[in-house]
Amino acid sequence: MSNPVINYEKELNEAQYEAVFVTEGPALVIAGAGSGKTRTLVYRVARLVELGVNPESILLLTFTRKAASEMMDRASQLLDVRCRAVSGGTFHSTANYILRRYGDLIGFPGYSIIDRGDCAEVVGYIVGELGIKRKELKLPRNSTIVDIISKAINKSMKVPELLETYYPHLTDLSDTINVLAGKYDEYKKTHMVMDYDDLLVKLKKLLVEFPGVCRALGNRYRYIMVDEYQDTNPLQAEIVELLGKDHRNVMVVGDDSQSIYSFRGADIRNILEFPGIFPDAKIIKLEENFRSTQPILELTNAIIERARQKYTKCLFTSKSGGIRPQLVVARDEAEQSCWIVEKIDSLRREGIPLREMAVLFRSSFHSFDLEVQLSKGSIPFAKYGGLKFAESAHIKDLLAHLRVFLNPHDRLSWNRILKLLPGVGQATANKVIKWLNADVPSLDRFKEYAATQKGKMKVLLDLVRLFDALSDPDLDVKDLVAITIKYYEPILTQKFDDYPKRARDLSYLQEWSAPFESLEQFLTDMALEPPEVNRAPSDFAERADFLTLSTIHSAKGLEWRIVFIINAANGYFPSRHSLLSDEDMEEERRLMYVACTRAKEQLYIVYPETGRDSYYGSVMLEMSEFMRGLDGTLTDVVTAAESLHGGGRQFRRAKKGISSVKTSRGFNIKAGDVFRHPDLGMGVVLEIMDRNRARVYFKKLGIRVIDLRTVKEGQWVVR
C-alpha cells in the first residue's frame, strides 16, 4: 500500500470528478462514447476502497466478465490489490453465484446451465414426445421457438401476445407454441436445469419471495455500480432496484444513444426512467470525448443527430486535426476484401501494429470472404462474435461426456454422446436412455446395461471404459479434459474433414480448463462466460500481433486507432430484417453510431456496389442509408480501385488520360478489359500504369502488376 495518493483533480475532468465523489446515494451517469466512462468507474472503485469500504461489498455489474476484471485490474494499479476483491461480473454470473447459495429456497438446490443450443434440443425432444407433426403444422425451427419463449420472458409478455406483435405469421400456431412453452418450463424443473433467462427470473423470485434474503444481500452489496445500463432489460432493472432499496447506493452508467440490445429485451426506458425510480438521483453527464479526432466526431455526431429520438447529450473534443473518414466504394465483395487486405498491409508497413486496427461488421457471416483473403495475405487475425467457440459441435461433443460424468441425469448429453458411437443412431440412443431412466440413472446402471449387450452394441463398452478412467479421484479438471480428448479424438477425425483445426481448439480447451478447481465450476463457466474468441490466431508467433475482426455488438466498449466498417450497404447494414420497422431502423442507426465511435484516428467505411442473392444472383446495392447525405460532406468518397496502393498518384495519372495503351506487340489495352493470363488465370484490368505496366485484378490471387510486353493478343477478351 505504498502507492502515492491518487490525484483525482488532476487526472479527471470536472464531470468525471463529480461522478467519482458522489459515493453515497443514487446517481445516473450519462456517458457519451469515448468520454472516459471506464476511467470514471475505475477511479470510483478506487475511491470507495480508499475510503475504507470493504471491497467485497462493492458490486460491479458489467456486460462481460472481461470488462469487470479489467476495471478491477486498473483500480488495483491505481490504488492497491484490495480492488481485486471487488464483487464483479455479469448479471448472469452474479445471479448464478447467489442462486448456488440460496437456490434450495426456490426449489433449485442444484442445477446445470444450458445454452441456447441445448434449449433448442429440449424443445425438439418435447415436440417428439408430444407427437406433434412438424411438417403438417409448419412448425418453425426449434431455435425460433426458443427465441419466442425467451423474448416473451424478457419483455414480460404472454406468448400469444408476443406472437401478434413480433411474429404475426405464426399466430395460427399460438396454442401449440404456448403448450410447448409450458412443457419446456416443466422439463427444466424436473431435470434441474436453467437457461440464461431463468438465472434472472429465479433471482428476482428469490428477492421478492424472501425479503430476509433480499435484505441480507442488500447488506452485503452496499455499493452497486452498473455499467452499460442502456442495455439492461426491465428484469435486470428490477433486480438492481431490489438489491439497492435499503441503502440506495446505486450508480448506473450508460449512454442512451448506444443502446443496441433491444432484440434481447433491453429497454432504453430503463436508463431514461432511472430518476423516476430514484427521484433524488444525481444526474451527471460526461460529454467530453477523449477518443476520436474532430473529423470522426463530426461524422458520428451527424449520424446520431439524424435519429428520430432526441438524445440527452452532445459530444465535443479538444483534439483538432486528423483525416476525414473515408467512404470506400468497391465493385463487389471480393474487391472489398482485397482492398482491406492491401490497406491493412500498407498500414502495417507504415509501422502501425495490427492490434491497433479492427474490421467491424453487422453480422458475423459478413466477414467470411475477408477471412479467406486475410489468410491468403498472411495477416493473422482473431474473430469475435458470431458462433461461439463453446457452441461449435466438437466442443459441445466433448463437454457432453463430462456433463454426463458429472450428472448422469442429463439426458441431452447422453443423447449426444451415444449418437457419436458408430452404429448408434436416434433409435438406439432412445432405447438406452429409456432403460437408464426406468430407475435412477447412474453410471453404474449404464455399465450394467452395456455389459449385457452383444455384437455391434459392444461399442457401449468404450464409453464405460471412459467413465472408469475419469473416476480416479486424484485427477484434476485438466486431466479429466485430457482423458476425454483422447477418447474423443478418433471420433473427431472421423466426423470432421477439418479435424486438425478442431483438434487445436480442443487443446486450447484443455489449457483453458486448467485453473478450475472443480468440474462443476468449469462446466458452469463454459456456459456462462466461455472463451470469447472464436477464431484465434493459430500459432504463437501470430499471437504477438494480430488484427481484430468483430461484430459491432462484440466491439462495444472497445477502441482502435484504425477502424474499418465493411458491408455498409442497405440490406447488410442496416440489416434487411430491420428495413421495414422504424424502431429497428433506429437501433441499426445506433449500431452504426457505436461502430464509428470505436475509431480514434482513422475510419474507413466500405461497401460493395454489387452483392449476391440466392434468388436474383448478382444485385445492385446502395450505400447504407446512415451515410446518405454525409458522403462527400463529412466523408471523402473514393473507389477501392483508385485508393489501392496509395492510389493518389496513380489516380491523377489515370485522370491525365492513360486509360488505354498500345502495347509493344501492337494492340490496344484499356481498363476494364477481361484477360486470361496463362499462369494467373482470369483477370480484369483495373488500371494502365504506363506503357508497359498494368494493374490487374485476378480472381484467384487478387491484384498483381503485370508486364504488358509479355502478353500476346490472343489472351485478351474484349468486353
Added chain:
DNA sequence: GTTCAACCTCTTTTT
C-alpha cells in the same frame, strides 16, 4: 427398422 451420406436451405446481433 435403422444408420448415414448426400443434398438442401438459410445465415442478425448475445448472456
Added chain:
DNA sequence: GAGGTTGAAC
C-alpha cells in the same frame, strides 16, 4: 457451416 430432409444401403 450447421440444421433439416431424403433416400440408398445395411
